[in-house]
Amino acid sequence: MNRRKFLSRSYLGATSLLIAPETISGLSKNKKPSYSNETPLYAISTWDVSKANMIAGKALEAGFSAIEAAVNGVAYEESNLLNTTVGKGGAPDRDGIVSLDACVMNHTGNCGAVLAVENITHVAALAKEVMEKTPHVILAGKGARQFAIKQGYKPENLLTEQGKKAWKKWLKNKNYKPEINVENHDTIGMICCDKLGNLSGACTTSGLAYKMSGRVGDSPIIGSGLYIDNKVGGAVATGLGEEVIKTVGSFLIVELMRSGLSPQEACEEAVNRILEKQKVKPNFQVAYLSTNINGEVGAYSIQKGFSYTFYKNKINKNISSDSVYK
Numbered sequence: 001m002n003r004r005k006f007l008s009r010s011y012l013g014a015t016s017l018l019i020a021p022e023t024i025s026g027l028s029k030n031k032k033p034s035y036s037n038e039t040p041l042y043a044i045s046t047w048d049v050s051k052a053n054m055i056a057g058k059a060l061e062a063g064f065s066a067i068e069a070a071v072n073g074v075a076y077e078e079s080n081l082l083n084t085t086v087g088k089g090g091a092p093d094r095d096g097i098v099s100l101d102a103c104v105m106n107h108t109g110n111c112g113a114v115l116a117v118e119n120i121t122h123v124a125a126l127a128k129e130v131m132e133k134t135p136h137v138i139l140a141g142k143g144a145r146q147f148a149i150k151q152g153y154k155p156e157n158l159l160t161e162q163g164k165k166a167w168k169k170w171l172k173n174k175n176y177k178p179e180i181n182v183e184n185h186d187t188i189g190m191i192c193c194d195k196l197g198n199l200s201g202a203c204t205t206s207g208l209a210y211k212m213s214g215r216v217g218d219s220p221i222i223g224s225g226l227y228i229d230n231k232v233g234g235a236v237a238t239g240l241g242e243e244v245i246k247t248v249g250s251f252l253i254v255e256l257m258r259s260g261l262s263p264q265e266a267c268e269e270a271v272n273r274i275l276e277k278q279k280v281k282p283n284f285q286v287a288y289l290s291t292n293i294n295g296e297v298g299a300y301s302i303q304k305g306f307s308y309t310f311y312k313n314k315i316n317k318n319i320s321s322d323s324v325y326k
């Protein structure tokens with residue numbers, strides 16, 4: 001199977017094919033290595049998402065570009081029904097409807113995003129199609145769904161039985177508050193560096209559980225949930241999107257790195273920008289993950305419990321992040 005066919009099949013539902021790391025390395029055997037093996041390649045992702053990050057790492061090793069690796073990596077979590085914060089199986093809004101948000105940004109500074117999309121699982125891949133096949137950057141709601149169907153995506157019911165049960169339970173009290181680190185995974189923000197040293201990223205989420213209908217968080221907003229500048233580095237965010245948007249978190253981190261801060265210092269400063277606006281100790285989480293063009297990585301969060309996954313030199317590790325509150 002050639003590479004183009006592999007990628008298109010994977011987006012259109014044959015996800016198990018896509019997500020098996022062995023499949024990716026298998027494919028690489030048929031492929032002439034197009035890049036030198038000397039450039040350090042790596043993949044980083046928010047939270048403990050070892051399989052998704054491993055898929056991206058293996059895709060990079062096989063010579064796929066950073067954007068292809070990132071979109072294929074996050075696709076694993078988009079179709080993981082046990083992950084209730086991303087893709088199919090994601091928690092619905094207050095009306096019981098699952099709507100997804102995602103964006104991608106590549107090394108040329110090109111980007112694409114989809115907002116509040118219903119019935120489509122692989123929204124990061126869809127955001128990449130918006131970037132590549134339309135004159136726009138963002139498609140929202142019905143238009144994004146129609147575009148997906150035109151591109152051959154199969155509409156699916158994203159609300160699982162388990163998701164429906166949890167929603168019905170929530171309806172009893174309708175208690176709406178952002179919860180801190182409920183699970184050890186959440187929105188996935190992933191940044192990949194390929195064999196050419198190019199950076200790209202993807203960010204995908206079902207947003208806050210039981211959000212208002214139409215609510216969109218930071219994740220699909222370029223500069224908030226994700227930002228890449230191939231001359232400087234990249235950053236991704238997770239947590240309470242409203243607070244990330246107010247400080248344009250990922251763009252801020254990249255600009256701080258441009259002015260000389262390390263990825264770690266830049267993440268800490270971006271968290272501080274949120275905290276300095278709070279009158280009392282915040283009861284929400286925001287976490288940032290960033291990298292610069294030297295391959296250095298930084299992470300920082302408001303509350304404890306945030307971690308990230310780091311693939312490099314064929315090793316995939318989950319690493320705990322430092323936080324303001326211990």
Ligand code: ASP
Nearest residue numbers: 187207208217238239241
């Ligand atoms: N940042 C996401 C949002 O606000 C949610 C999350 O990361 O948990 O939609």
